[in-house]
Amino acid sequence: MAAPGWSDRVRELLRRMNSFHGADSFKDLCLPFMVGGQQVGYVPQAVAEHLHQYPAVFSVSQGDDTHAYVTLNKQLASYEQRTAAVEGVFKELRAQQAFPCLKEWRDELYNVMPCFFDTPLFSMERAATPLLGVKRYGAHLNGYTWKNGQRYMWLARRAMDKPTYPGLLDNLTAGGIATGLSVRETLVKECQEEACIPTSLAAQAKAVGTISYTYEGAHGEIYPECQFIFDLELPEEFVPQVGDGEVQEFYLWPLDKVKEVIASSDFKPNCAMVALDFLIRHSYIQPDEEPHYVELVEGLHRTL
Structure with a gap:
């Protein structure tokens, strides 16, 4: 049997990165996570069973499957109260080694809100977010x-x-948006820390859109993510330098090589999607030449 072609491999990448929307997804078995009457995530059944142990923080409704949900205790009325209470629960679950993703604890808080510019309802540890299925x-x-x-x-x-x-290809710089930082502040910070790009140069980056996807982790986690994308034309003589040690090396490759590696296992999956978006936006991939053009575009913009 012939090896899958480029289009087939990229389509498979997009299917994996949108597995929460797939026919084999456990989405229908998850409970909506509600805060202040607004849905902010999805809680897998295995996580909900653990949250039952913390009624002072989490309330798991006893309704039928179509009306059951998880919410925060109504006594937790403020941003500060919710943040502290949720952190306490997941620190305890971390100590119990209840979920593998908590081994990646970073002491980095992410805002939780229905939509990006909404007022945050609380903040929580980055490593714990897939247990409540909140968007990052x-x-x-x-x-x-x-x-x-x-x-x-x-x-x-x-x-x-x-x-x-570890060891996979990535975009030139990238990072999650932590509590207290704006989108552009995050970009400039990552440019400085990871690639030693001066602030004056990083400030020239152009916001060009987003990509969105939701995938299921190997242990039942849920990862809804939205990445804000920037393009930066760099001077030919500029060479990025390793900064904080999160990167081991940089490569300057022609777009035909970038296109090929997008479809390989050597690229961090969501970063491959960012590079694919670049190739589509800059007309390197054309609708009259790529038979699955529409599917590729749609696969970059699947929201919950």
């Missing part, structure tokens, strides 16, 4: 330059000691 946001940078009339893209190789996806 990040900022990713496509850094590119021109050589002899041809466009080249800078890619990063993740350090081998990264807790997630």
Whole structure:
């Protein structure tokens, strides 16, 4: 049997990154996570069973399957009360080694809200977010330059000691949006820390859109994510430098090589999606030449 072609491999990548929407998903078995009357996530059954142990923080309704849900105790009325109470629960579950994802604890808080610009209802540890299926946001940078009339893209190789996806290819810089930071502040911070890109240069990055997807983790976690995408044209003479150690090396590759590696297992999956979005937006992939063009575009923008 012939090996799958480029289109088939990329389509499979997009299906995996949107597995929560797939026919084999456990989405129908999850309980909506409600805070202040608004849904902010999905709770897997296995997680809900643990949350039953903490009635002072979490309330798991006893309705039928179509009306059951998880919410926070109504006594937790403020942002500060909710944040502290939720953190206490997940620190205890971490100590119990209840869920593998909690081994990646980073002491980094993410805002929880129905939509990005809504007032945050509370904040929670980044590593615990997939247990409540709350949406995470990040900022990713496509850094590119021109050589002899041809466009080249800078890619990063993740350090081998990264807790997630060690050693895989990544966008030039990327990072999650932590509590207290704006989208652009996150981008500039990551540019400085990961690739030593000066603030004056990083400030020239252009916001060009988002990609969205939701996938299921190997242990039943739920990862709804939205990445804010920026493009930055870099001077030909600029060379990124390893900064905080999260990257081990940088590569400058022509777009045909970038296109090929998108479809390989060597690229961090969501970062491959960011690079794919770049190729589509810059007309490197054309609708009259790529038979699955519509499916590729749609696969980059699947929201809950």
